[in-house]
Amino acid sequence: DAGITQSPRHKVTETGTPVTLRCHQTENHRYMYWYRQDPGHGLRLIHYSYGVKDTDKGEVSDGYSVSRSKTEDFLLTLESATSSQTSVYFCAISDQGAANEKLFFGSGTQLSVL
Amino acid sequence: SQKIEQNSEALNIQEGKTATLTCNYTNYSPAYLQWYRQDPGRGPVFLLLIRENEKEKRKERLKVTFDTTLKQSLFHITASQPADSATYLCAPEGVVDTGRRALTFGSGTRLQVQP
Incomplete structure (x- = not known):
């Protein structure tokens, strides 16, 4: 998958707990994105980054935050997970x-x- | 609001036939449209990009058309094989909430090619 590693691959958590998903790339690409994929909705953009410490919101950003301290890493955090955030997340x-x-x-x- | 329609029902065809998948969009004027393939448990993989001034684009057994008047793109796989079985996503360029132009994705059509 073009030098992109997501971790963890699977996670089960409880409502109200914080969760952080990690995306690591080895391609030195400037832009990184977080999408969620749900049945019937297609891929929806949560947040994206256009450089270190430069991020912006996508169409479904409520309840999510991101950080990018290095070119290769883009973190997605659910501050207090809810059942509506059950989904498949793609970087x-x-x-x-x-x-x-x-x-x-x-x-x-x-x-x-x- | 912007909307992308892909047939949510699976398309079942026999090996060797041509598969045709449809993507309709409304409230869009995309300058570009991309198609991706997604296998179960995997991320989407880019297949083809077509520009608004191109009527047709080909790559091996794949062909994409782009009709900006009908607001429709068709994706064809000729001489289909069981290995072509996957979900195919249409992705026209659109405007996200921040006003930036970006790819937006349909929910995909699952293709099943029977041997």
Whole structure:
């Protein structure tokens, strides 16, 4: 998966607990993205980053925060997990961030919030 | 609001036939449209990109058309094989809440090719 590693691959947690998902890339791409994928909704953008310490919100950012302290790492945090955040989370990367540029995706993290 | 429609029902075809998947979009004027393949338990993988001034794009057994008047893209796989069985995602360029132009994704159509 183009040098993208997501961890953990699976996580089960309880409502109200904090959760952090990690995305690590070895491609030195500038842009990194977090998406969630739910049945019937397609992939929806949560947050993205266009450089170290530079992040912006996507279409479904409520309840999520992100951080990027190094080019290769992009963290997604659920401050207080809710059952509606049960989903498959994908990290993606691109070099220029343009809409005509293809995205490379990680293998995903299956998160279950009970 | 922007909306992407892909057939949520699985498409079942026989090996060797041509599979045609449809992507319709509303309230969009994408300059680009991409198609991705997704296998179970894996992330999407890029297949093809087509620009608004291109009517058709081909790559090996794959062909994509882009009709900006109909607001539709068709994705064809000729001489289909069981290994083509996967979910295919349409991704037109759209506008996200921040006003930035970015890819937006449909929920995909699952293709099952029977041997």
